[in-house]
Amino acid sequence: MKPRYEQPDVSDGTTFGCFVRRESAFDFAWHHHREYELTLITEGTGTRYVGTTVERYHPGDLVLLGPDLPHTFASEEGEGTAEAVVAQFRHDFLGPDFFALPQFRTLDGLLTRSARGVRFGCATGELRALLARLPLVEGAVQTVVLLDVLRRLAADTTATPITGPGYAPAPGTAVRDRIDAVCRHLQQTHTGPVHLAEVAALAHMAPTSFSRFFRRAMGRTFTDYVNQLRVETACSLLTDTFLPVTEVVARSGYRNLSNFNRRFRELKGLRPTEYRAAHTELS
Known part of the structure; x- marks a missing residue:
């Protein structure tokens, strides 16, 4: 139930990993690792979970995630093949x-910002x-291409952080285990009734204590996080189906149209x- 710690493979002859991830679907697999991760979605749509933030992704979406930032990409149900180009590297992959070095100051700034994730x-x-x-390339050429990509991204003035400033990317193990058990549970159940006492029990805490704990650990309230999950589900239904809004409301986990409208607009x-x-209009 906790985010799986991954040790990415590194091929002989290089100091970082780069690969195409192609699967019938990306399953929810909450995990973290010591490497920075640059991910470009090339095929498929779904939901991206990074720290406290839940957002939809589409082909062309590009993010840089810092070390030990819990994350996962989960495909939309029935969407078909999912594909992404992924590069994973450590801060010292070219030397400590x-x-x-002065000429790489902007790249270092980009890596610092990735602690919260950058979209x-x-x-x-x-x-x-x-x-x-x-x-497709190897050795020095592959390294030069990666540095060129990072250089371009560091100069992107439209880039924005993914998680809020209140989120700590690497909380203590005990905190992370509890939070991740809760996040995985909510990913599976948020479209139905969510009872605070039931979720608090997953963290072995009383509801009042759990509410305070969740806000300290995640930088937002438990209710706010559930609403974020539900609104992202609603976005998927609004753009990928012709269901009437009243049906979208029900399938997103809301029981009240006015509450749904208010939360959605917020x-x-x-x-x-x-x-x-x-x-x-954009389709």
């Missing part, structure tokens, strides 16, 4: 002081081509009908 929106065609090339800045119309 490489990023401390770059939809990657340009040129950037996608560079990332797609990464698994998180998305639009009414559900406006969100659907805007996404349809």
Whole structure:
């Protein structure tokens, strides 16, 4: 129930990993590792969980996640093949002081910001081509291509943090085990009734104590996190189906239309009908 610690494979002849992840679907697999992770979605849609933040992803989405930042990518049900280009590397993969050199100051700043995760929106065609090339080349060429990608990303002024400032990427083991048991449970059950006492029991805590614990650990309230899960589910239903809003409300876990509308607008800045119309125009 806790995030699995992963030790990414590194091929002989290099000091970092780069590969294409292609599966029938990305399953929910909450995990963390010591490496930075750069992920470009090339096929499929779904939900990205990073720290406290839950967001949908689409082809072209690009993120950089810092070390020990719990995360997972989960495909939409029935979406079909899922594919991503992934590069994983440690801060010292080119030597302990490489990023401390003056000419790499902007890259070091990018890596520092990745502690909260950084999203770059939809990657340009040129950037996608560079990332797609990464698994196909080897040795010095592969390293140069990765540095070129990081250089371009460090100069991206539209990049935004993924998690809130209240989130600690590497809480203590006991805290992380409890939080991750809760997050996995909610990922599976948030569209139904969510009872605080039942969830608190997963963390072996009384409801009042659990509420305080969750807010300290996650930087947001338990209710806010559940609403985020439900609104992202609603976004998927609004853009991928023709279900009426009243049915979207029910399938997202809400029992009250006015509460759903209020929560949706707080998180998305639009009414559900406006969100659907805007996404349809972009399709």
